[in-house]
Amino acid sequence: MKVTTLDALRSWLDTVVGEYDVVAPRDVDGHVLYRPVATSGEIVFSYERPELSVKDYLLPATEVLLRVEKRGGEVTVEENLADRGQVIFGVRPCDAHGPATIDALFLEQEPPDTYYSHHRARTVLIGMACPQLWEGCFCTSVGGAPDDATHLDVLLRRVDGGFAVDTVTEKGAKLIAGLCVEERDGAPDAPTTEGEAVPVMPPDAWRPLFGDNIWMRHGERCLSCRICTYVCPTCRCFDVADRVVEQGAGITRIERIRVWDACTSTNYRRAAGGHNSRPTKPVRLRNRSFCKFRYYPEDYGPLGCVGCGRCIVSCPVDIDITEVLQDVAERSGR
Amino acid sequence: MSSAEANPMRPYLGRLAGIEDIAAGIKLFQVEMTGPEGQAAFSEYKPGQFAFVSAFGAGEAPFGITSTPRRGSLVEFAIAALGHVTNTLHSLEVGDPVGVRGPLGNWFPMEEIKGRDIVILGGGIGGAPLRPVVHTILDNRVDYGHVTILWAARSPDLLVFTEEFDDWRATPDLDVHVTVDRGEEGWTGNVGLITQLLEQVNPSTENTVAITCGPPIMIHFAFLTLGKLGFNPEQSLTTLEARMHCGIGKCGRCNMGEKFVCTDGPVFWQSDIVGFLEGLL
Numbered sequence: 244m245k246v247t248t249l250d251a252l253r254s255w256l257d258t259v260v261g262e263y264d265v266v267a268p269r270d271v272d273g274h275v276l277y278r279p280v281a282t283s284g285e286i287v288f289s290y291e292r293p294e295l296s297v298k299d300y301l302l303p304a305t306e307v308l309l310r311v312e313k314r315g316g317e318v319t320v321e322e323n324l325a326d327r328g329q330v331i332f333g334v335r336p337c338d339a340h341g342p343a344t345i346d347a348l349f350l351e352q353e354p355p356d357t358y359y360s361h362h363r364a365r366t367v368l369i370g371m372a373c374p375q376l377w378e379g380c381f382c383t384s385v386g387g388a389p390d391d392a393t394h395l396d397v398l399l400r401r402v403d404g405g406f407a408v409d410t411v412t413e414k415g416a417k418l419i420a421g422l423c424v425e426e427r428d429g430a431p432d433a434p435t436t437e438g439e440a441v442p443v444m445p446p447d448a449w450r451p452l453f454g455d456n457i458w459m460r461h462g463e464r465c466l467s468c469r470i471c472t473y474v475c476p477t478c479r480c481f482d483v484a485d486r487v488v489e490q491g492a493g494i495t496r497i498e499r500i501r502v503w504d505a506c507t508s509t510n511y512r513r514a515a516g517g518h519n520s521r522p523t524k525p526v527r528l529r530n531r532s533f534c535k536f537r538y539y540p541e542d543y544g545p546l547g548c549v550g551c552g553r554c555i556v557s558c559p560v561d562i563d564i565t566e567v568l569q570d571v572a573e574r575s576g577r
Numbered sequence: 578m579s580s581a582e583a584n585p586m587r588p589y590l591g592r593l594a595g596i597e598d599i600a601a602g603i604k605l606f607q608v609e610m611t612g613p614e615g616q617a618a619f620s621e622y623k624p625g626q627f628a629f630v631s632a633f634g635a636g637e638a639p640f641g642i643t644s645t646p647r648r649g650s651l652v653e654f655a656i657a658a659l660g661h662v663t664n665t666l667h668s669l670e671v672g673d674p675v676g677v678r679g680p681l682g683n684w685f686p687m688e689e690i691k692g693r694d695i696v697i698l699g700g701g702i703g704g705a706p707l708r709p710v711v712h713t714i715l716d717n718r719v720d721y722g723h724v725t726i727l728w729a730a731r732s733p734d735l736l737v738f739t740e741e742f743d744d745w746r747a748t749p750d751l752d753v754h755v756t757v758d759r760g761e762e763g764w765t766g767n768v769g770l771i772t773q774l775l776e777q778v779n780p781s782t783e784n785t786v787a788i789t790c791g792p793p794i795m796i797h798f799a800f801l802t803l804g805k806l807g808f809n810p811e812q813s814l815t816t817l818e819a820r821m822h823c824g825i826g827k828c829g830r831c832n833m834g835e836k837f838v839c840t841d842g843p844v845f846w847q848s849d850i851v852g853f854l855e856g857l858l
């Protein structure tokens with residue numbers, strides 16, 4: 244195996260920040276979050292699962308799509324696309340499965356999304372394997388693993404005195420060309436994957452459960468706070484709106500933005516005229532669950548859940564997607 | 578940096594060439610595409626397709642296109658003032674710039690249904706996307722059999738495209754029946770629901786295709802009545818309205834189960850959405 248030391252990793256990262264936008268786990272008032280960093284000193288190398296996924300850096304919570312300028316009757320429209328490369332460091336394996344899931348829709352279904360494609364193309368993902376499953380994690384039940392390198396460009400795994408370095412893609416190899424590594428015998432310890440296996444039924448098993456009382460049982464206490472959707476690495480719903488940023492002297496500057504949206508919100512399906520076709524919490528929870536385990540895999544291939552467990556630990560009323568999955572398995576009698 | 582491929586979220590620029598009041602709170606907007614790319618994109622579009630219209634500063638919203646390219650290069654939309662974007666559009670004047678993103682979605686299979694009798698059911702502003710169907714039939718009259726148009730609205734002042742009725746009625750082998758839920762002074766026509774009118778007219782189902790459009794609830798009842806008259810789900814077409822933010826299958830807003838109104842539709846055979854329509858009611 245190839246091994247690098249923490250010091251070597253730090254000094255390499257300090258060269259990367261000059262050239263790329265670098266995002267890495269940082270301690271923000273006691274919360275570990277993927278955040279932009281200016282030096283390696285800001286990065287934490289020992290952490291559990293960052294509280295939010297990397298979604299914000301590929302499909303930002305708020306993104307300016309177009310800058311529109313109105314001058315009298317004339318309008319000009321400019322696309323807003325970042326021009327620097329981006330490195331996301333310390334990515335947990337499930338957080339690489341997240342974008343891979345969104346790829347199946349935003350890149351592979353025609354027409355590809357211009358902004359997401361652009362962020363994907365400019366981004367390199369450097370992963371950091373988990374030594375174990377954390378609270379709520381069930382990646383191993385949905386095709387992932389704490390040390391899964393799939394969908395990463397480079398995977399780091401902790402070993403005595405440093406990190407084992409696995410280069411996964413060409414893009415990753417290019418980026419880490421300047422990282423000091425030494426060849427060593429042995430292999431990193433396998434992570435412990437203790438934790439309950441969650442049964443995940445295939446999409447067709449869900450079909451007959453649309454009218455089941457599972458949705459009432461779990462959805463009734465939902466607060467429609469939408470946190471499950473915002474913390475989720477695969478939830479991709481968005482809304483589009485205009486905001487006027489400057490107005491005066493015959494010139495109006497407008498930004499067309501897109502913002503995360505949530506099918507779990509009360510007014511998601513409120514139509515012009517006031518009619519709401521998904522008026523209750525249980526039917527909204529049902530849509531979120533069906534989207535992840537039936538519609539998404541049927542329409543685009545991958546499951547819409549990477550097992551990160553964030554929705555479970557974030558839910559203020561303890562709605563637990565693994566309990567939903569248990570019930571679905573029980574009801575479908577397979 | 579600019580994108581190599583066309584950006585599906587970027588509207589083409591256009592200018593309002595005409596604005597007409599066509600019913601209470603409903604205006605017809607005629608858009609002239611001002612750039613070559615927009616002109617090319619809207620040189621060919623089909624009955625039933627939709628587009629997003631931008632009122633820059635307020636936002637954009639999806640509307641069925643109510644024109645056909647064969648009748649001219651202006652792209653038309655019938656728009657009711659119901660929300661922020663539509664109210665802003667209503668405040669615009671001829672000459673003002675707008676954006677148009679599209680054409681999007683599938684279309685009525687006008688080729689496939691050639692040679693068949695056609696029953697058209699249009700309710701309120703929901704009838705707007707059926708106007709290109711009517712125009713296509715009128716402009717290719719020999720290609721289609723007998724045509725029955727049932728046109729409805731809640732009240733007479735909400736009926737759209739009434740000034741075209743004479744033109745439609747002058748077409749051979751074509752009947753137009755109009756009804757309103759509530760009459761008002763001076764109204765001498767039918768009063769009652771479109772479904773009641775449909776039962777009265779009782780069109781033959783033989784070699785016939787029914788085409789409907791309107792709010793989901795109207796479509797639901799139209800399908801029920803059509804079923805009563807002997808139409809089967811393989812004979813009925815509809816276009817669906819849904820709230821949309823992208824029109825390209827990404828934003829998630831318009832799903833009915835695993836189908837998306839924007840990319841699998843907006844035009845569907847009834848048989849393809851059995852069990853799904855309820856989700857929109």
Ligand code: SF4
Pocket residue numbers: 291292335336337338373375376377380381382383387388389390549550551552
């Ligand atoms: S879900 Fe798996 S990969 Fe993600 S943080 Fe938990 S253990 Fe690590």
Ligand code: SF4
Pocket residue numbers: 471474475476477478535547548549550551552553554555564
């Ligand atoms: S549904 Fe929950 S567990 Fe699954 S990926 Fe989303 S946040 Fe993670």
Ligand code: FES
Pocket residue numbers: 820821822823824825826827828829830831832837838839840
């Ligand atoms: S409008 Fe966005 S998915 Fe249909």
